[in-house]
Amino acid sequence: MLRIAVQAKGRLFEETMNLLAESDIKLSPSKRTLLVQSSNFPVEVLFLRDDDIPQSVATGVADIGIVGENEYAEKKEDAEIIKRLGFSKCRLSLAMPKDIDYPGVSWFHGKKIATSYPVILGDYLKAHGVNSEIHVITGSVEVAPGIGLADAIFDIVSSGSTLVSNRLREVEVVMKSEALLIGNKNLSAEKKAILDELLFRMHAVETAExxxxxxxxxxxxxxxxxxxxxxxxxxxxxxxxxxxxxxxxxxxxxxxxxxxxxxxxxxxxxxxxxxxxxxxxxx
Structure with a gap:
């Protein structure tokens, strides 16, 4: 039995479940529990918070997982990327109040930046020789400048509409993200065989898109x-x-x-x- 960790809710959850359904992995349509076993394929799905998936895969709680590249990069867990899935695409960007002129990344020197991704942001700032104060927030990061909690933000951007509604503008794209299939590095031969069959089905679905x-x-x-x-x-x-x-x-x-x-x-x-x-x- 192969255990796959999946985000419990949100857009990535919906697109992941669509991929599994198109790969003919049948799961119970009844009220979802923490762990659900497929009725026609040797897979069980473990529903977790997105930021818990990299660690669960690295430690063997789950064998594989589908997670956003942003969370994989932020957690830096010892799990390997098996496949890029091509959906749930977004980017992680620095944004600032739209009425302020932006001369370049040096503008962030000495500023307070609100984010839920301090590791990725810290690596980026260090690489560019910028010393900023990183203020970690979980939740609605984009409101931080408007209430005086931060000078700028570093957050996920999809359409950019949330930034506009908060009078912010995107000024630096730090990384691009998409859904990843990640795996534990010590899978047994039996689990690898199941994974190979799952990858074959996913490839057939992807090819037909x-x-x-x-x-x-x-x-x-x-x-x-x-x-x-x-x-x-x-x-x-x-x-x-x-x-x-x-x-x-x-x-x-x-x-x-x-x-x-x-x-x-x-x-x-x-x-x-x-x-x-x-x-x-x-x-």
Whole structure:
């Protein structure tokens, strides 16, 4: 049985549970307890505070965990990064009152900075030769300058709307963060085998993201031209149609270039273009 530590609530919790569900890890929909076992896969999920996950994995309380890179960097626990998951992206930034001119990072010298991430901030300030007073706050860090508790803040930024509402502006991005799958360095062979299967499923889900399965009817005399503009994974599937001079062509397209490619296909005579979502892709 592989035990995975997961954030108990918040955006990272929701996206983690979606990933597990898409990987066909079935968990009880009933009221959540601290520890829940999957009904169809040898995994049990341990729900913790996000800042407790790195230590729980490093000490073996959990075998693996999904945690924000910001918490992993802050805690500096002896756990290894297994996989970057690509969701829950944000950044840790220094912000200051928007009405004050900002000459550079030297502005923070001698200032009081409120943060929930004193380790990351301390390392950054030391690297830049800046001596500031770090005031540790848990909770709503962004209100600190407005109530006179600090001159500036160091906190997570996603959209930046919270900064704007508190009359702050982001001036230095210290690090970028995303969800990480981290692991204990001493997993048994049995647990490593379970982890490998879980990673295989996660990779299949990840590969299918933003991909579309496209079917179309294409004139045979334009087939080479049509294939030349398709950036599919491999050579597309081509099958003959009952109508003379036509064939059916199947391929996979990335959504970011989808409309550009579809326009070219139509100009080359492709017809009856059918677009389907892809749930998983097995390499």
């Amino acid at each position: 933003d991909k579309k399965y496209v079917l179309m009817n294409a004139p045979k005399d334009r087939l080479e031209d049509i294939i030349a503009v398709l950036p599919g994974m491999k050579s597309p599937t081509v099958m003959p149609l009952a109508q003379e001079g036509w064939c059916s062509l199947h391929t996979v397209l990335d959504e970011k270039c989808f409309w550009e490619i579809i326009g070219k296909l139509k100009s080359m005579g492709a017809e009856g273009i059918l677009v389907l979502p892809i749930e998983k892709m097995i390499p």
